[in-house]
Amino acid sequence: MLKHFAPRVLAGAALAVTLAVTGLANAQEHKFKMATAWSGGPLTDIGAQAFADRVKETSGGRIEIEVFPSGTLGPGLKVSETVKNGVADMGHTWVGYDWGADTTAVLFGGYAGSFDSERMLHWLYRAGGAELHAQWRDEQFGLVAMPLFIRTSEVFLHSRKPVRTLEDLQGLKLRTAGAWLDISQSMGAAPVTMPGGDVYPALERGTIDATEWGTLWENLSPGFYRVTKYVIIPGVHQPTAPFELVVNKDSWAKLSEADQKLISDAAFYTTMNSWLTIGQEDAKALEVYRQEGNEIVELDAEVQIAAHNAGIAWAEKQAEGNEWFRKVLDHQKAFADLWKDANRYRNVKTE
Structure with a gap:
C-alpha cells in the first residue's frame, strides 16, 4: 500500500512547491x-x-x-x-x-x-x-x-517656570499644537506652534517659557529637561x-x-x-528627571478640571456648523456613555 501512496505524496508535495514558487514569482515587490x-x-x-x-x-x-x-x-x-x-x-x-x-x-x-x-x-x-x-x-x-x-497622557509642560495654578498660566509662552492652541489661550496662556526640532533651541534661548511634546519617557530623547527645571504633570491638554x-x-x-x-x-x-x-517606560522616567535635578510639579485640581471643561466647551463650539465634527463628537459621547460605569467594575480600591 505504501508503494502506491508514496508517489501521490511526492506528486502532491511537488505541486505545493510549484504553487509556492509561482506565488512568490507573482507576488509584487x-x-x-x-x-x-x-x-x-x-x-x-x-x-x-x-x-x-x-x-x-x-x-x-x-x-x-x-x-x-x-x-x-x-x-x-x-x-x-x-x-x-x-x-x-x-x-x-x-x-x-x-x-x-x-x-x-x-x-x-x-x-x-x-x-x-x-x-x-x-x-x-x-x-x-x-x-x-x-x-x-x-x-x-x-x-x-x-x-x-x-x-499615554503627555507631560503637561517642561517649563522654565513653576506652573501649578491658573494664575501661573497667565501670559506663559508655551509651544503646543492642535486644539490646545485655542484652549490654552482662552485660559490666559500665550501659545505658539513650531516643529519638534525647533523647540529645544527656543527653550534654551528663552524664546518660549515651556513646551509640551510627548510622555515622560518620550521627552527624555529631545532633552528638554536640560534647559528647563520643572516637569509639570499630568497632561490635561492631551490625555x-x-x-x-x-x-x-x-x-x-x-x-x-x-x-x-x-x-x-x-x-x-x-x-x-x-x-x-x-x-x-513612563513609569521609570520620573526618577530620571529627579536625578537630573528637575522638580516634579503636579497641577492643582482646579487647573485640571478647568482644562477638561474648557476642552468640552471648545468641542461643542466646533461642532456648530461642522457636520463631520458633530458626527465624530456624538460617536465619542455615545462610547463614553457606554463606558461610564467602567471604573466601578474594573478598578479595585486599594487604599
Whole structure:
C-alpha cells in the first residue's frame, strides 16, 4: 500500500512547491517612501521605523519602506500634504496637525476633552472609531488612513517656570499644537506652534517659557529637561494622543488586497506595542528627571478640571456648523456613555 501512496505524496508535495514558487514569482515587490513629522526618538524608533521593519519582515522582504525624517521630503507639520501630492507614498504624523484644515482632526488625535488611551484604543478598534477616521481622511483629504502609534497622557509642560495654578498660566509662552492652541489661550496662556526640532533651541534661548511634546519617557530623547527645571504633570491638554499612517491613494492601489491587509495588521501591531512600551517606560522616567535635578510639579485640581471643561466647551463650539465634527463628537459621547460605569467594575480600591 505504501508503494502506491508514496508517489501521490511526492506528486502532491511537488505541486505545493510549484504553487509556492509561482506565488512568490507573482507576488509584487514594492519600495515606498515614508515622510514623517519626527527627527528621531520613540516616534521614529517604536513608531515609523518599527512599522517599516514589521512590514518588511511579514512580507518576506517584498515591501520595503524607507523612513525619512521631518523636513526631508516636506514640512514636518504638513506630512499629509506631502503624501497627497505624491512626494511620499505614505507618512507618519499626528492627525491633529491638520486641525487648521478641519478641526475634526483633534477628535482623532486627542485634546483636553478626550478620554484616556485605553478607552481611545477601544473606541478606535472595537467601536468603529478607526472606520470613521478612514472615512473622514478619504472624504476630506483624499488619503487612506489608519491609526499608527498611540501614547499615554503627555507631560503637561517642561517649563522654565513653576506652573501649578491658573494664575501661573497667565501670559506663559508655551509651544503646543492642535486644539490646545485655542484652549490654552482662552485660559490666559500665550501659545505658539513650531516643529519638534525647533523647540529645544527656543527653550534654551528663552524664546518660549515651556513646551509640551510627548510622555515622560518620550521627552527624555529631545532633552528638554536640560534647559528647563520643572516637569509639570499630568497632561490635561492631551490625555491621549493617537498618531496615524496616511497613504497616497495611487500607492495604496498598487498593493494587492492581501498586502493591504498586511499593512493594516502591521499598523495595529505597532500601535499596540507603542502603548505597552510607553506605559512601562513612563513609569521609570520620573526618577530620571529627579536625578537630573528637575522638580516634579503636579497641577492643582482646579487647573485640571478647568482644562477638561474648557476642552468640552471648545468641542461643542466646533461642532456648530461642522457636520463631520458633530458626527465624530456624538460617536465619542455615545462610547463614553457606554463606558461610564467602567471604573466601578474594573478598578479595585486599594487604599
